[in-house]
Amino acid sequence: xxxxxxxxxxxxxxxxxxxxxxxxxxxxxxxxxxxxxxxxxxxxxxxxxxxxxxxxxxxxxxxxxxxxxxxxxxxxxxxxxxxxxxxxxxxxxxxxxxxxxx
Ligand code: SF4
Numbered sequence: 001x002x003x004x005x006x007x008x009x010x011x012x013x014x015x016x017x018x019x020x021x022x023x024x025x026x027x028x029x030x031x032x033x034x035x036x037x038x039x040x041x042x043x044x045x046x047x048x049x050x051x052x053x054x055x056x057x058x059x060x061x062x063x064x065x066x067x068x069x070x071x072x073x074x075x076x077x078x079x080x081x082x083x084x085x086x087x088x089x090x091x092x093x094x095x096x097x098x099x100x101x102x
Pocket of ligand 1: 019029030031032042056057060061062063066067079080081082102
């Protein structure tokens with residue numbers, strides 16, 4: 001098993017804590033609010049689905065934190081911080097697979 005880089009794990013923990021705080025205080029987190037089936041759009045292979053998810057990210061109260069994370073880790077899979085995979089390719093190769101939306 002490939003070890004997870006420490007800074008990636010630490011940064012992801014920071015992001016998750018921000019998301020939990022937003023959720024706990026009643027903020028808007030579109031990728032968590034839309035339900036399991038719809039939230040799959042954030043991890044869809046189809047670029048049109050990803051772009052629809054990225055548009056929904058504009059309403060997110062954690063957009064700045066999520067964008068900070070994905071700009072530090074552009075190889076992550078799926079939509080993060082309102083940015084689709086195709087926009088991040090070429091920066092650092094293929095996206096790393098994730099198993100769930102942010
Ligand atoms: S991917 Fe990030 S910016 Fe988009 S809705 Fe989820 S937490 Fe918010």
